[in-house]
Amino acid sequence: MTIHNCSSAKNQTGFAMLEVLVSLALIAIVLLGQVGLQSSALKFNKGAALRMQAVLLSDEITERIENNKVQAQAGSYEVAAASTPAAIGTDCMNNSCTSTALASYDLALWQTRVAAALPGATWTITRLPDTPSSGMSTFTIVLTWQDRRDNANSIHYATTGTGETVSLTAVKVV
16 A cells, blocks of 8 residues: 655645745734834823923922012912013022012013923913911912824924813912
């Protein structure tokens, strides 16, 4: 009895090549997924950096308000909705200033920093009336900016166009 081998080398040519092609396709799909994941991480990192900058800027102005309580109680740190920084008058870092000039300097410097750090920024600082028993005022700082991307899936930020409006509200009792 003779046994014939049905699978010959001639019948299996190209099978290894097909396996390699399938493997390469799977690797390409995984790599494309990794690129998309990295892109999303970069996009969210930029948004987080802007939010952190807004928190630091709101902390900065509240510290300036606390250090000049006389003018804070007088309402010198209140700002209606604005998007253009006030002109910096007297340089209170290198010259002695009155508390009124210091309040103006603090606001102008802070507004300049906000405009430089946050794209399309607007800001307001409001003061609730003093609490008669404590003599304390409550300040509300609202920073709003545009989170602009070229499109929803892009990590690149555009200088114009539409985007998500982001807002940070900080409340401080002085």
